[in-house]
Amino acid sequence: MKYIIAMIQPHKLTDVKAALAEVGVRKMTVTNALGCGSQGGYTEVYRGVPSEINLLKKIKLEIGVNEEYTDKTVQAIIKGAKTGEIGDGKIFVFDLPECIRIRTEEKGNDAIG
Amino acid sequence: MKYIIAMIQPHKLTDVKAALAEVGVRKMTVTNALGCGSQGGYTEVYRGVPSEINLLKKIKLEIGVNEEYTDKTVQAIIKGAKTGEIGDGKIFVFDLPECIRIRTEEKGNDAIG
């Protein structure tokens, strides 16, 4: 099994979810994050004091999938999140040796979906 | 070493912490998350416009453990979080090649607990 972590632009979440649903991936976990990358940042001026904001708001997506879904999932994320502009984000793919569904105590491939 | 990520129902955190403490696991990191799974969701109606909320509030637990603790930890999480109802959550277990305690710069099995 694989565990996919993707950082995307916040306003792309709806598109990514739609693209994932198309390939049959409906289970995921979403968190707020702040990202630092090539995107730079922006300046705020508060009471005359400029300050550089280089942590930008991002969405972090976590999805556990069976091997055969790995590629489809990555492609779907790209499809939903890609605009070609800096800040689109990144996908990290990990090996996932074990997965357990708490409700049923099922394990492995049966548990993940 | 293993690194365990578990998504659980928010109101089960207290029970899970208690179950973990029983088996001697007291170190962990907790984050807020939104989960999408078989649990479905619910509808909000705001000013006459219905909207489907399918990201439900979840707690994400991260625990690094030595091999011999892995099973105990997983069982404790199940014990604390399981109700048998949809939405109970999931546990993901990863291999953890390295761990460092910042304070002492200890590494590996010594650092994790």
Added chain:
Amino acid sequence: MKYIIAMIQPHKLTDVKAALAEVGVRKMTVTNALGCGSQGGYTEVYRGVPSEINLLKKIKLEIGVNEEYTDKTVQAIIKGAKTGEIGDGKIFVFDLPECIRIRTEEKGNDAIG
């Protein structure tokens, strides 16, 4: 490639970011977290009822790096975050088999930086 997760004290983020920049690591993802460790906690008394707060505010840092950067990155985090006092935090290092830059669909070592 490696994926580094580090839990640090919130007020050390600035120092850690500076130390990372020195070794050329500028890309990372930051989240809020609550940590439970040897640091203990503190008591709040709300309307005469004491309550133990043992989840302390922490910052979770996630950084994907190429192998040759792993050590430098870990050292930089230690440099920025270490005070020698309890609560300094922990670093976890994972194997990262794959990484994709969404914007360009580049993969692996090219994508990470």
Added chain:
Amino acid sequence: MKRLTLKTGVLSAGLLVAAALFSPQLHAAEATADAVNAYAIDNFFLFICAVLVLFMQAGFALVETGLNAAKNTVNILFKNLMDLSIGAILFYFIGYGLMYPGGAFEGGWFGFGGFGIGSASSEIGAGVLHPAVDFLFQVAFAATAATIVSGAVAGRMQFKSYLIYSAVLTAFIYPISGMWKWGGGWLNTLGFHDFAGSLVVHALGGFAGLAGAIVLGPRLGRFNADGKPNAMPGHNLALSTLGVFILLIGWYGFNPGSQLAVVGGDNTAAVMIIATNTTLAATAGAFVAMMFAWALFKKPDLTMGLNGMLAGLVAITANCDAVDYNEALIIGAVGGILVVSGIKLLDMLKIDDPVGAWPVHGLNGIWGGIAAGIFGGKPLMAQLIGSTAIPLWGFGTMLVLFGILKAIGILRVSREEEMKGLDISEHEEEAYYGFEIFTTQ
């Protein structure tokens, strides 16, 4: 000194449909220029005081909202909005006529002076109040009594049950006991003194809330299996503090306005002294509650200071016309001690009153009544009777009402709904959409 005069032009009791015929008439008799001026001043005075009291609705809404969890915010705000809305409508139709029955039904316990608001007399002069402004001032008091309960039952009561409760309280429970004193009923005859409503308004609401808190039982997780209480901190103390400041401001309508007239040397002086007494009691309450809680719990607790200010205000309400400045300080200071003790007492009794409605309004309401005897020179026996009768009436009737709602199964939300929060489960609406909130709490 609430109005005891009979309603002029009282309409005979009729059917609700008949209400559609009530239209106020405007005919002012010839009067001297002095009388015209005096009439304008007194009515203007009571109008402004009524506006200040109405502002207290915002204060209550904020105090209660801030002292509860974020997930119940919409519910609490909505309850407060409806306390005023339902309250004004029902008090107009029924409550006002019950509270000030005039000579309609003889007897000191119950009477009904007719639906709606009577028409104005042709009299013009100092101390003559237009029925419209008298109603406005009274309805603001009724809404206050109702809204006190909202905090005590927060976080677990069904919305529709709350609306039923609110309607019953403003239409019947509050006006009936109100009539005993301010409508010229048996407590008034007895010589009982309750200047602006420590008992009539606050203790009634506080004890109604206590009944609700008892029948509902505590919120999930408020007490452990072993009876140890857990803290369930409020989610926004900035709102609560603002609420207390707004209540303080509103109280300058509540107490001074209860003089019902400012023209006339004695009235003018009374209004000013009452205002200063109110200030001194409020500030003494806040300061002493802070110090007392600091001594007990080893840290200065803002919510105790806030409750202390409200406690001082409630305690001075019955007697602000009858005590001197130093006595006002003492009354407020005792209020500050009582409120902190009352909060601990409820914890010991395992009663969950999330905002301290009973310690603030119930306990200090009684203290205010008794203080009018101790310091204000009012007959102590009458004060004790009044300070028992009204709380008992509020507690008893509400125990029955909440009991019935419980029996028919619409009192409390389900376990799961309570955990999700009433905003989602009762209103499908979040108060803080977009904010990230720690959900374990």
Added chain:
Amino acid sequence: MKRLTLKTGVLSAGLLVAAALFSPQLHAAEATADAVNAYAIDNFFLFICAVLVLFMQAGFALVETGLNAAKNTVNILFKNLMDLSIGAILFYFIGYGLMYPGGAFEGGWFGFGGFGIGSASSEIGAGVLHPAVDFLFQVAFAATAATIVSGAVAGRMQFKSYLIYSAVLTAFIYPISGMWKWGGGWLNTLGFHDFAGSLVVHALGGFAGLAGAIVLGPRLGRFNADGKPNAMPGHNLALSTLGVFILLIGWYGFNPGSQLAVVGGDNTAAVMIIATNTTLAATAGAFVAMMFAWALFKKPDLTMGLNGMLAGLVAITANCDAVDYNEALIIGAVGGILVVSGIKLLDMLKIDDPVGAWPVHGLNGIWGGIAAGIFGGKPLMAQLIGSTAIPLWGFGTMLVLFGILKAIGILRVSREEEMKGLDISEHEEEAYYGFEIFTTQ
């Protein structure tokens, strides 16, 4: 009953620089003690009412802020602050003279009575208002009209364009149509009745807002490609509820104050009846809107209850002096139904009015005007003409203004700026620095 008398001591129209010469003179003629008292009371009364109306600025700011996304908070607050600031300055220089031209320019459509505020007459007595307090009361109304639009155009309009709009409205658009009625213009001659401004203030603002919402187009994501609306929930309903309570309080200055005098038996009575009518309409609006929305959408929606209270207030504004208590309840209740229906109607028409400015102020402004005919016994034809002319004027002129701003490309922010939120893109400032906010929304 707004002032129709000519401005005394009107200054001849001059250049702006001439304004530096206007200094008020203080000379009071000999008057009886009665007259001196009456003068003090009436001016004091209007002063307090003006303060209450000014407080409404805070109410509008909070309602609008709470009903929008967190990312546009600074922008909305700033717009409200500037509506008052720019409004007061420009109304002082231009608007006041346009709205109350006196005999300066004959004709019922347009006139200019001079820059600044006229100096006081030497007259002293009941009903005589010092120009300074008259100005204060009027400027508060002007700022109210301006600020209504802020909510309708929230989340997508450039800040500098908003400032231009705000300046034009308070300097020209509002005073010109205001003069038609309150300045003694053609609508007044016609017998049109608008006691405190359902049309003159609220419908003007509401329809100006509608024009803005149409020209701007909806916020990103508000309607799907297939036209289905999406909910974009407000981020802080506690602030919105507080805002509504503040507006309710402010309305006690708005409506009763519009009697412009409290001395004299009839004036006193009128002020008190107006205050009670205002209360009854507001509460009926809130209650009925809640029940109606509950029936339609199967759950009690706080924002509908809040809009309902405002709807009742707007609806009673034109006729609160002319209807009885039961009619006030009916007028408010209908307002509650209208506001819910209006919100649904805009959704069907794919017009995005984030706070419901048009349903509340536009639709119910018209309803208030018509209700003055149906219940208040005012000539129905005049009411229909007035209730059409003023909305059309506001809508038409603003369609042109917003059209021009759009044509020169400064009306709306870019797609990316809108997504980031106006706080960051227009002000480089976050309202809730440090709070974690879900950014997908």
Added chain:
Amino acid sequence: MKRLTLKTGVLSAGLLVAAALFSPQLHAAEATADAVNAYAIDNFFLFICAVLVLFMQAGFALVETGLNAAKNTVNILFKNLMDLSIGAILFYFIGYGLMYPGGAFEGGWFGFGGFGIGSASSEIGAGVLHPAVDFLFQVAFAATAATIVSGAVAGRMQFKSYLIYSAVLTAFIYPISGMWKWGGGWLNTLGFHDFAGSLVVHALGGFAGLAGAIVLGPRLGRFNADGKPNAMPGHNLALSTLGVFILLIGWYGFNPGSQLAVVGGDNTAAVMIIATNTTLAATAGAFVAMMFAWALFKKPDLTMGLNGMLAGLVAITANCDAVDYNEALIIGAVGGILVVSGIKLLDMLKIDDPVGAWPVHGLNGIWGGIAAGIFGGKPLMAQLIGSTAIPLWGFGTMLVLFGILKAIGILRVSREEEMKGLDISEHEEEAYYGFEIFTTQ
């Protein structure tokens, strides 16, 4: 025009215990109906103005809370609550007698008229104020002066030290310099004019705050090693904006109320003109501060607009009775420029005043005093002396007090406590329990 008449029925100075004996007496002499009405109006007027000024406490609490980090919210709210609570109690016992010593101690620098509030004279008529309402109005001013400092020292001062400071200021520092002017002391003899307290209240508080900010030193991270300032943005600008609106409303009690009477043609006119001047200065301040900051920093900054409105209000306070409308606009506009410049100046001097208390109240307080000379026709030399003496007194005494607190080691919290936030470290209480807050900030 503050009260200069001697206190009637002044009690001889005694021990604190003696205070228990002070009870006000109510005996009104025979008076004409006119006089009775006038007495009612003037006292009612001052009562309402006092209530408005008391409401400013909420405004200050919100402005300061919103402009600071979320982690210090409970602390700031609590300080404001205690400024009023401790202030009222101590001003009652000591401050009031120090500020209005009457003939007790001859000499223009210091005197003591006795503990508590004197009893009422038997006189009734226009301009006669009941001591209770006079006290109420004065105590609200004292609390205002105290609470200004709270913002300047936010985020790093120990709570108990703050309480000590607050007690000293309201019991001694403020009343002593207040007596110099309003108690008939040497500044008054000199012909110095400070109508409602630009100097007596605001500059005193502003310079006391400056002393605090200097002795405490900046918050951690406010200035880099190289002296470059860092932004530490406020956490809730919605609260701050609401606070400014509340302050604006409160100022209608502060300035017009300082006329101390509304009856009498000149008084009536003065009150109305003062209210309008206050409005024009406030709005000019907000607008000009926005434009000036926009030009300097290339973006419209809400916090500058807010500070600008307050600056305009402070600047007009000394002279609102003596300038005309256009001068009011100019005075406010200059205030807007000064406040933005003052904020930059403090940054250059590496003084950390989180809310801009000194630029708003200190700098503009002085400007208000000088403007009374430039525009109001008051003797410029007297204005310069008064505008120097009072700030120096506040700055000097507070430098000593804060220095002592520092020397005995209870002034500032530890580094770790500051990082955790005062809410946790001083009060063990979070203001926003359940909200997720970015903890790096």
